[in-house]
Amino acid sequence: MDSENKSYFLQLIKDNQGIINSICHVYFKDTEDLKDARQDIILQLWKSLPTFRNDSKVSTWIYKVALNTILAKVKKDNKNAPVEPLSDFHLDKGTDTDNALHDDLKQLLYLIDQLEATDKATVILHLEGYSNKEIAEALKLTATNISTRMSRIKIRLKETFKTLYHEYR
Amino acid sequence: MNTDKLRSSWNQLKEHHAHTGFSDDEILNIIEHRRPVLLFSSERILRNTAIFSFIIAFF
Numbered sequence: 680m681d682s683e684n685k686s687y688f689l690q691l692i693k694d695n696q697g698i699i700n701s702i703c704h705v706y707f708k709d710t711e712d713l714k715d716a717r718q719d720i721i722l723q724l725w726k727s728l729p730t731f732r733n734d735s736k737v738s739t740w741i742y743k744v745a746l747n748t749i750l751a752k753v754k755k756d757n758k759n760a761p762v763e764p765l766s767d768f769h770l771d772k773g774t775d776t777d778n779a780l781h782d783d784l785k786q787l788l789y790l791i792d793q794l795e796a797t798d799k800a801t802v803i804l805h806l807e808g809y810s811n812k813e814i815a816e817a818l819k820l821t822a823t824n825i826s827t828r829m830s831r832i833k834i835r836l837k838e839t840f841k842t843l844y845h846e847y848r
Numbered sequence: 849m850n851t852d853k854l855r856s857s858w859n860q861l862k863e864h865h866a867h868t869g870f871s872d873d874e875i876l877n878i879i880e881h882r883r884p885v886l887l888f889s890s891e892r893i894l895r896n897t898a899i900f901s902f903i904i905a906f907f
Contacts, residue, residue, distance in 0.1 A: 688879070689872050697866030701858070704865065717869070718878050725879040784864065787857035806851060806858040833851075 688725060695741050702745050705791055705799055706753065716749055723748045742807065743817040746800040750818075753796045786843070793839050794832060801828050802836075 692699070699720055707713040723744050731740050791799055797818065804814040811829065815822040 685876065685879070689875055692870055692875055696868070696870045697862035697864075700865035700869055701861045704861070721870075721875060721878045781860065783853070783857045784861050787854050787861065790854070803858070806855045808855075836851075836854075 684728065688728060691737065692721060692724070695738060698738060698741055699745055702742075702749060702803065705788065705803065706749050706796070716752060719752055720745045720748050738807075739809075739813075739817070742804060742809075746803065746818065750796055750800060789843070790836050790839055793835065798828060798832050798835075801825060802832055805829060 699717060703713050703716045703720070707716055724741065727740075727744055731737075791802055794802060797820075800818055801814055804817060809817070811825040812822045814820075815825045818825070
């Protein structure tokens with residue numbers, strides 16, 4: 680039974696490693712921090728596997744566990760990377776993985792990087808197509824809180840995008 | 849702000865990361881290596897429960 684569970688879990692992680700890696704990449708730039716976060720998420724997923732019921736999508740469960748694990752880790756470590764000043768942003772700057780990314784992806788990462796931890800999680804779930812109600816349930820917040828956050832985030836992203844575009848002209 | 853372009857970029861990011869990391873050994877190591885700590889915690893909880901039950905029952 681344990682062996683069956685492990686086989687199922689290994690496949691589940693492999694099928695969804697794009698989600699897990701992307702979330703970690705959004706929150707952590709340092710390779711060691713990124714690896715730690717990935718390990719924490721895998722362990723939390725394994726521990727909560729018995730409570731996972733198939734009434735929600737596997738990806739929804741993974742987003743929920745992964746983001747809450749990261750938010751708890753950020754809060755505990757208080758290691759939320761400081762936001763770089765906008766003038767420091769260059770397309771050729773970043774980690775090795777960043778350097779391999781397309782410009783649109785770098786832009787996305789940069790825009791999200793300007794947000795605080797919970798807002799990052801909100802944006803990620805929004806980009807994944809979840810409603811404010813679903814985001815609120817996943818992050819254990821109220822729908823009103825998420826709605827307010829989303830309005831604020833959109834203004835922030837718009838301003839950052841304008842400044843970024845202005846710098847490159 | 850229209851987030852459609854960002855949504856497309858997010859999907860690209862997931863695709864980019866879908867083929868990296870996580871060997872079977874790495875995953876097994878994570879879930880098996882830390883298990884003794886969890887067992888230890890469970891054992892400690894059981895032991896404390898037994899001790900307190902004993903104290904409550906006899907005192």
